[in-house]
Amino acid sequence: MPPDVPLARLEVPDLEHGLREKLIRADRLRPGDRAAHSTTIYGVSLSGDMTDTVLGHAGNGYPDASIELDELTRVSLPWAGLEAVIGDVVDHHGDPVGVSPRTMVQNLVERFGALGLAPVLGFEYEVWVFEADAGRDLPLPARLARAGAMSDLVAELARRMAAIGHPLSAVRSEAHAGFIEVSIAHGPALHAADGAARARRYLAELCAERDLIASFMAKPFGGREGAAGHVHASLERDGVNLFAGGELTAEAAGFVAGLVDSLPDLTLMFNPHVNSFKRIDPRMWVPTSASWGYDDRRAACRVVLRPDASARVEHRRGGADANPYVSASAVLAGGIDGLERDLALPQPRLPSRRTVPVSLGEAIAAFEDSSFVDRLLPRRFAEAFAATRRAELARYRAWLDENITPFELARHVERA
Known part of the structure; x- marks a missing residue:
């Protein structure tokens, strides 16, 4: 052309x-x-x-x-x-054909609308930034971008996101060089999901312009924290935040109850890869059970009660590797199910009687066997998403069968 x-x-x-x-x-x-x-x-x-x-x-x-x-x-x-x-x-x-996760978000928003409610979402991602031209023989931590390269990068990302109507609400450096957390301003659910998806793509492209690599990998380093992809949610009726105030309204409680109840079924949507599950570690404030708590970062669902629009529930299970449309749909589907079935909110920090999958294989099985998925999600999406996850797991297992790991070599070469 x-x-x-x-x-x-x-x-x-x-x-x-x-x-x-x-x-x-x-x-x-x-x-x-x-x-x-x-x-x-x-x-x-x-x-x-x-x-x-x-x-x-x-x-x-x-x-x-x-x-x-x-x-x-x-x-x-x-x-x-x-x-x-x-x-x-x-x-x-x-x-709509029913496979697109964006269409799924839109359909779930309409389901809330039938109850006179409007879901509001906000996304935050932890991102690793590496030097693209670092030597391949260097250990991965040595390839992380230095602090000097980060400040201008973050400022330019903020300018670009503001220019397209999806401003950032906060950006901060995490514990290590080359590790940042990006929060996109909250808004109506579909608009917020679009902003999150664009922020991810535009950050990756901006990094490429500067010989950097933006990685949303959940756990590239053993022994360090992983990269989260948390979804913040609230409900509005006639412009009023139903989470605002000193205690949960009935609708807000039902919404949170649905998030807790659905987590075992929908873990695959928050943790879609083999590597996703290596991030799950309660020592790093990554929840292993379906639970909730007031301003408790150890719980899967952290409820923050404030008098203004910042009152919300934060779903903390998802990693940065989760597709924002998919994780948004998981939050909206769980929330609407809690409202439609009038689920009772369990006691704070009380784990669900149902266990949460601890591996990709378990998550696929729970997703495919779930009556919740049949009720709340388009069949074509569920089939395509499960098929692509099964294929990913099969490729990983084939790789393990064909490769000798450092663990095996260290234990056996000189000790057999």
Whole structure:
């Protein structure tokens, strides 16, 4: 394509990163246009491996799908000199296909609306930033970006996110060089999820511009804390925060009860990879049980009661490697189930009688066997998400079978 042809950026939600982008001629991505994207978007892993799903598989030849643009998401990216718009996969009638996690968020928001409620979400991510040009022979900690490279990076990210209507509410350095926490301002659930997905992509691209690498890996270092991806949630009725005040309202209590009750079923949506479970460690304030508590960072659901809009519940199970649309859907599905079934809130810090999965294999089994998933989530999403997780676990097990680990060598080579 000639370099002088104006381009626009199509951003399509997937099951892994949050958003995948595609550059298209600007005159083919105008309001009212339909775009196209391969259905393989729901089967491609982080490293490019392919898994067949209900939409794209060997039997149908992995066809293109229609993309409907959401004009509310169209923004100008001044640093890139182009516009960007988010689009979702639809069928030939223009109806959602049921696999997109963004459509799932939208459908759950409408379910709250039927009760006269509006969910509000906020996202925070811990991110590792590495030097891209560091020698491969260096140990991983030595490749972390130095503090001097971080301050300007954070300031530029803040400028870019503010320019697209998703301002950051806070950024802070964590315990180690090259480790930061980014909080995106809270807002209506779908808008907030879009902001989280864009913040992840735009941070990765900004780092690449500066010979840095932004990593959302949950646990790259043994013996250190992992990278979290917490979701903060509250409910509004007629603009009033139902979490605000000195005690939980009935609706807020039901919402939290649903989060606690659903965690064993939905662990896969918060912890979607093999590495995700290496982050789970109560010594690092990562919950191992389904529980809640008042301003208690050891609990899975930390309830923060304040007199203003900052009152909320923080779901602390998710890692930074969780797709923001998927983790948002897990929070919304759990919350609406608690409201619709009028679940009673257990005592603070009292673990659920049901155990929370401790490995990817257990999480897949719990997800696939769950009646909750059948009730609350689109079947096509559940099937595609489980299929891609099973494929990931199979690749990991195949790698273990084919490779000799340092643990084995240290124990056996000179002692056999």
